[in-house]
Amino acid sequence: MKRGFLKTAKAKKTEGIALPPVALTPPSLCVAPKGDGFFAPRPVIKLPYGKVETSNVASLVDFVQPNIVTARPTEGVVSKKLFGREFPGDTLNYSDNTMVITTLPRVKSGATLDDEPDNWTECILAGPVKQRILSTPGFPQPVEKTAGEKVNHRVGPSPFGGLGVFATRPLRTGDLIVAERPLLISKRGIEMTRSKGLTQAEMIQVSMQEWEERLGVALKRMTDENRKAFMALANSHTEDGSGPILGIIRTNGYKVEGLYDDHENDDDRAYSAVLNVMSRINHSCSPNTTHHFDMASLSFHLRAIRDTEEGEELSSSYCNIFQTKSERAELLAPYGIVCACTGCVGATKETDLFRTEITKRFQKIQADHLVWTKDHSRPNPLAASLQLIEEMEKEGLRAAPLFFTLLAIVANVYSAVGHADDAIKYLEKLDDYCRASTGRSMEDNGLGEAAAILKELKSDSKCSKCLVCNPV
Numbered sequence: 001m002k003r004g005f006l007k008t009a010k011a012k013k014t015e016g017i018a019l020p021p022v023a024l025t026p027p028s029l030c031v032a033p034k035g036d037g038f039f040a041p042r043p044v045i046k047l048p049y050g051k052v053e054t055s056n057v058a059s060l061v062d063f064v065q066p067n068i069v070t071a072r073p074t075e076g077v078v079s080k081k082l083f084g085r086e087f088p089g090d091t092l093n094y095s096d097n098t099m100v101i102t103t104l105p106r107v108k109s110g111a112t113l114d115d116e117p118d119n120w121t122e123c124i125l126a127g128p129v130k131q132r133i134l135s136t137p138g139f140p141q142p143v144e145k146t147a148g149e150k151v152n153h154r155v156g157p158s159p160f161g162g163l164g165v166f167a168t169r170p171l172r173t174g175d176l177i178v179a180e181r182p183l184l185i186s187k188r189g190i191e192m193t194r195s196k197g198l199t200q201a202e203m204i205q206v207s208m209q210e211w212e213e214r215l216g217v218a219l220k221r222m223t224d225e226n227r228k229a230f231m232a233l234a235n236s237h238t239e240d241g242s243g244p245i246l247g248i249i250r251t252n253g254y255k256v257e258g259l260y261d262d263h264e265n266d267d268d269r270a271y272s273a274v275l276n277v278m279s280r281i282n283h284s285c286s287p288n289t290t291h292h293f294d295m296a297s298l299s300f301h302l303r304a305i306r307d308t309e310e311g312e313e314l315s316s317s318y319c320n321i322f323q324t325k326s327e328r329a330e331l332l333a334p335y336g337i338v339c340a341c342t343g344c345v346g347a348t349k350e351t352d353l354f355r356t357e358i359t360k361r362f363q364k365i366q367a368d369h370l371v372w373t374k375d376h377s378r379p380n381p382l383a384a385s386l387q388l389i390e391e392m393e394k395e396g397l398r399a400a401p402l403f404f405t406l407l408a409i410v411a412n413v414y415s416a417v418g419h420a421d422d423a424i425k426y427l428e429k430l431d432d433y434c435r436a437s438t439g440r441s442m443e444d445n446g447l448g449e450a451a452a453i454l455k456e457l458k459s460d461s462k463c464s465k466c467l468v469c470n471p472v
């Protein structure tokens with residue numbers, strides 16, 4: 001058996017307050033078009049950190065909106081200037097980037113968690129983004145359950161301070177820990193309110209205040225239970241001008257992969273999700289979980305990225321794990337985090353150097369692998385890949401997406417030279433890793449040939465034709 005499945009080095013990681021009475025499905029609220037061309041996106045503000053003087057913001061808002069007309073479009077008191085229109089909840093044909101406050105998936109009026117155990121999400125998003133979600137094949141699929149519907153996590157006091165999430169049973173790489181719909185999905189970027197006579201700093205404060213008002217409408221649409229869960233989350237943005245809701249989003253928001261207004265890579269036009277359980281996960285520079293967003297069920301999935309013991313605290317990374325300890329500390333400081341994870345406590349000059357050089361080492365391995373796939377007489381990158389995998393595992397860096405490609409390269413080389421036992425070992429690791437990072441098998445990650453080779457090898461796992469054991 002001598003087959004490689006990576007033809008090129010491009011094997012990519014494919015890669016509350018009671019719900020107020022509403023109509024049959026809660027209507028969507030839309031932001032009214034503004035005179036200065038609301039539909040052409042305005043610049044997004046750079047959100048401030050640290051202590052910001054906000055004492056005169058209320059008067060600034062009055063200045064910007066001298067004649068606020070209050071209305072009760074469905075629930076809550078809302079400035080007409082902020083929310084001008086109300087549409088039935090099933091409206092789809094928004095013709096532009098009108099901002100919509102809507103409930104997804106749609107729920108019946110007065111629904112409770114008994115009616116909809118998978119819960120639902122209040123969303124503040126652009127009309128076309130709502131369309132995109134609703135047109136996802138199969139939407140809304142039920143939220144995936146853990147194996148045997150067991151509860152694999154608990155929220156409790158963390159040695160890091162505050163609350164954290166812990167494993168309630170031993171977990172294997174790829175195991176689903178929890179899958180849940182967000183409490184809230186909202187745009188990440190806040191567009192700037194332009195007003196003559198205000199300084200830049202004042203305009204930022206006014207924009208944040210207006211945004212808080214919009215967020216408040218979404219919160220009012222939540223069930224008592226969801227709103228309480230949301231408002232109980234940590235807030236490390238209490239002095240920078242963020243209102244209480246924005247502060248919670250900034251502290252707890254996960255980027256929603258695949259949801260964006262215009263460009264996938266434009267973070268300002270991306271979306272943030274706040275979740276009941278997953279937003280309780282603390283940071284580690286050597287995280288033991290990974291997560292992904294599943295559009296069809298509108299849910300986030302949290303999975304173990306390595307085998308984890310019962311009682312272990314679960315963690316994810318809030319920063320770039322390929323930076324030095326002091327660089328990471330700088331990024332985490334605004335969130336009030338002085339990181340005491342194993343990666344920081346055990347940090348040395350060597351581990352700093354190792355982390356910062358991973359990308360360079362990986363790129364060389366990828367390039368060597370590409371050359372080798374075209375000409376097997378050239379040196380293969382097996383030893384370098386195995387070495388990097390071992391070092392990354394030791395440093396707790398399996399959550400990094402490039403780890404996937406390293407596993408794929410090793411599995412590919414082993415299967416191409418016919419080293420069946422090791423090929424099986426790494427193909428299985430690759431399959432586990434695929435499930436951990438995307439919830440899907442190798443096959444569903446575009447590695448159908450690798451899956452077929454694994455099946456074939458497992459049906460005849462003797463190393464009889466292996467080039468390593470039986471050199472020609």
Ligand SMILES: C[S@@+](CC[C@H](N)C(=O)[O-])C[C@H]1O[C@@H](n2cnc3c(N)ncnc32)[C@H](O)[C@@H]1O
Pocket residue numbers: 158160161162163164233234235236251252279280281282283284335336337338339340341
């Ligand atoms: C997303 S929340 C995590 C859950 C939070 N501990 C709680 O009690 O709800 C983020 C906040 O938790 C705290 N936190 C997270 N990771 C931490 C860590 N490694 N060390 C210290 N504090 C941490 C910080 O206050 C941070 O702003």
